[in-house]
Amino acid sequence: MTRIKRLETIARHHGFTDFKWIDPKAIIVSQWVRMKCEYGCPNYGRIASCPPNTPTVEECRRFFAEYHTGMVFHFQQVIKDTRKRRAWSTKVNVGLSKVERDLFLAGYPKAFMFFQGACRLCAECVAARAECKKPELSRPTPEAMAVDVFATVRQLGYPIEVLTDRSDQMNRYAFLMVE
Ligand code: SF4
Numbered sequence: 001m002t003r004i005k006r007l008e009t010i011a012r013h014h015g016f017t018d019f020k021w022i023d024p025k026a027i028i029v030s031q032w033v034r035m036k037c038e039y040g041c042p043n044y045g046r047i048a049s050c051p052p053n054t055p056t057v058e059e060c061r062r063f064f065a066e067y068h069t070g071m072v073f074h075f076q077q078v079i080k081d082t083r084k085r086r087a088w089s090t091k092v093n094v095g096l097s098k099v100e101r102d103l104f105l106a107g108y109p110k111a112f113m114f115f116q117g118a119c120r121l122c123a124e125c126v127a128a129r130a131e132c133k134k135p136e137l138s139r140p141t142p143e144a145m146a147v148d149v150f151a152t153v154r155q156l157g158y159p160i161e162v163l164t165d166r167s168d169q170m171n172r173y174a175f176l177m178v179e
Helices: 005-013 031-039 059-066 084-105 147-154
Strands: 019-022 070-077 112-114 172-175
Touching: 005 084, 031 059, 031 112, 059 147, 070 084, 070 147, 084 112, 084 172, 147 172
Parallel strands: none
Antiparallel strands: 019 070, 070 172, 112 172
């Protein structure tokens, strides 16, 4: 089995079938994304895998530059109810964590997953990374790594729009870096 086929098989095994390959050089990291975290996002300083618990924008850039292979996973949903949306997101993120773990165990030590939504694996989160209750599972989102998800996934032909209503269709994206 080729390396690509092997990686895709592991992703599909966990039920993730809507994905595209991306050259990490095409991942756009921008300072404005971090500004949006700092000024406007209610998760800032409240989630142990969100800024300021993530690397600086420059460190994020250096991180992505260390990879030659990436995958983008697409999730399309309409879930108006906040509680149901969070439950769905948590279930997806747990599955994404399993993909990363399986890849690691399959001989890809650099495998690193970025969740499609803020980590809510615990009922109550903590403000500091060092206090995270499930450090082996929790991962940042691409946005928390200053990735301009809008510009990046549009290059792949994936849909993404600013949502103006809770009943709008969501297009969320998880990123996997792997060698
Ligand atoms: S695993 Fe729990 S404590 Fe850690 S970031 Fe996620 S929700 Fe917060």
